[in-house]
Amino acid sequence: MNAIELIGDVDDQHRLHVQVPTGVPAGQVRVIVLVPDEDEAGTLWQNGIAREWSSELSNPREDLYTLDDGRPVNAAG
Numbered sequence: 553m554n555a556i557e558l559i560g561d562v563d564d565q566h567r568l569h570v571q572v573p574t575g576v577p578a579g580q581v582r583v584i585v586l587v588p589d590e591d592e593a594g595t596l597w598q599n600g601i602a603r604e605w606s607s608e609l610s611n612p613r614e615d616l617y618t619l620d621d622g623r624p625v626n627a628a629g
Contacts, residue, residue, distance in 0.1 A: 553582075561600075 560570030608614055
């Protein structure tokens with residue numbers, strides 16, 4: 553039995569999505585899921601949010617504020 557390490561994503565419906573190399577033949581495989589520790593999960597969560605929101609975050613119409621808006625926190629009066 554050969555082992556290949558792959559990185560996948562689990563969606564909201566608890567389905568695993570992973571791209572398998574073309575050299576892997578069709579048929580059943582054995583899957584071992586390693587759930588990240590809490591520290592690792594924080595990074596994975598941030599990366600997932602960045603990936604999911606990338607189109608919204610890069611849309612200039614979503615820029616509601618500029619550096620010229622408001623007053624500095626330490627401004628008088």
